Amino acid sequence: MTGTLPAGAVRGVIIDLDGTMVDTAGDFHAAINAMLKALGATPDMPAEEVVGYVGKGSENLVRRVLDARLPPAQANSRFAEALEAYQRAYIAINGQYVNVYDGVREGLAALRDLGLALACVTNKPHDFTQPLLAQLGLTACFDLVYSGDTFPYRKPDPYPMLRVAEAFGLTPAEIVAIGDSENDARAARAAGMRVLAVPYGYNHGQPIQDAGADAIVDTLFAAAELIRPYAEPHNAISAASN
DSSP states (O other): OEEOOOSSOBOEEEEOOBTTTEEOHHHHHHHHHHHHHHTTSOOOOOHHHHHTTTTSOHHHHHHHHHHHHSOHHHHHHTHHHHHHHHHHHHHHHTTTTOEEOTTHHHHHHHHHHTTOEEEEEOSSOHHHHHHHHHHTTOGGGOSEEEOTTSSSOOTTSSHHHHHHHHHHTOOGGGEEEEESSHHHHHHHHHHTOEEEEOSSSOOTTSOGGGSOOSEEOSSHHHHHHHHGGGBOOOOOOOOOOO
16 A cells, blocks of 8 residues: 545545456457447457556547547547447446456445445446446445436546535545546545545556555555544435436
């Protein structure tokens, strides 16, 4: 671990999904290559390249892939077709090539035992998020789930983070956000929240040390242990996942 968590009561925690709780690189890789095949392009994109584009939503991922594989005019004219092909492929693949990271289940259990309100905020679309959480048995861990298409704005915009604070009846200062990328850190910072980062996820090929987190923790369980001294139980507002 590097860094420290600034002192202050913690009553809620926001956790990212892809690259923080679940290694979904295999799903992204398979879906992108299926999309390229559907477009008549050679499905030869390496997993490492795909992961470098992950984190800012499906539209951005597809756009980055097209820009890397097709001439500009063709990339623009075929974007809608490509996005539809990608979404169709991802729905069929979702959850087939994923793993829950070490320490995640233990970390979620520890945070629940501390009585904290828990939310999952991801840029992954709703139709991908909910089936994946359910398949992995993670849905019940959260009081609230906000996906990339729940609101008009997504991370790094602070809007979904602020909506979590509002739903839980907490101030942003009472919430710690945990993620794997600059997007997570920027959204949390702009919302006025403390930030923890894990080092094993997807940060667009950039060092997580440069993301601006208060501390970098090896696992989600380590994050729970860092939060423990500041934890104050909170009766989370029950809200249907979106």
